[in-house]
Amino acid sequence: MGIRERNRRAVEQEISEAAMRLFVAQGFDATTTDEIAHAAGVSPRSLFRYVGTKEDIVLGDLRDAGQRVLAALQARPPEEGPWEALRAALAVLEDNPPDRALAITEMFLRTPSLRARRLEKRLAWLDLLVPEVTRRLGRAPGDVPDPAAHAIVSAALACLDTATEVWARRGGTGDVVQIFDEALAAVRRA
Amino acid sequence: MGIRERNRRAVEQEISEAAMRLFVAQGFDATTTDEIAHAAGVSPRSLFRYVGTKEDIVLGDLRDAGQRVLAALQARPPEEGPWEALRAALAVLEDNPPDRALAITEMFLRTPSLRARRLEKRLAWLDLLVPEVTRRLGRAPGDVPDPAAHAIVSAALACLDTATEVWARRGGTGDVVQIFDEALAAVRRA
DNA sequence: GCCATCTTGGCAGTCACTGCCAACTTGGCG
């Protein structure tokens, strides 16, 4: 990794931290990109050479997270059922609850534009995960997604959302994975 | 209904139709709000007295739709299980496939900002429907949503999304409700 | 017919973002 790449990472880090500080302090909508740029020590113009959108500053790692989930899913034993595999794959996300996880999740729930973008990034996971689940169901992959596989992945993600929201609304007490399991159980039993 | 209200409805109608014509013709992002205003015969400033956001022109009736679903859900017999009740309630949405349903759905799928907003409006349905399902599950309503009820409603909505997307990706052939049932069956069986 | 009450349209402003360009760094190469 050259010095250039190293510098890029450092600036990205700086932007992310400065932005998060401002977001938590004054709220997402009340923080302008100019403020963030200034606080991070770059010009407003350069800020957008590092981040695609204001929302991406918060949601940036969600794309990587999708890849992590896919990798975890592919690593599950092939004979495992789709639900068990998805449950295990999605649980890897909740391994790393940073200090500010609650504050950030609450910001997600409170800020409509963030909620929307977050959902949209989640949607991209579908395209990632559906092929693998289609394979596990023993169905043929195709141009149009398999309805069963698509539904199962969507429902599993919905359960994860449920778990995250309930966890945050409970003030961050309790275990996300446990609520996730509860949600999965409710869907599969009811 | 006074003449004022009547006029308001007429202008709303005009805006909606003009906008849809432009959206279908040139795409959502390529159409400016000034164009829409001009085509609808109002000033750019007044356009935003009728619609909240550009996306709302397309998604405007989604809020009412949520209320329709809730009403349909409440009308289901109380002894019916949550899944059956939700299935029936959500099916009312697909009764009215307008001519341009396919074009509009494809526009949804193609336009990120629309997808995001649509998902967000869907999210609002959750708050609407969860209390009713909580009641059906025989659980106590509370400040924090019941995880089971929340998960079931989320999953049912996810199935509806699956059905809509698969239907559109198949070129609008086939029956949305049938795909919806297929999705529900996959989730509950797998 | 008149006045209080909308409603409208234009103007100016904000904010997220983008293309363009000129100045500046940088890293490799002779």
Next chain:
DNA sequence: CGCCAAGTTGGCAGTGACTGCCAAGATGGC
């Protein structure tokens, strides 16, 4: 070491979705 190609930066101007404000016009009840 010095120079050149290539990447990076910051400012400027512009676009597009909105918003507050205000003055002018339409409206509807009395």
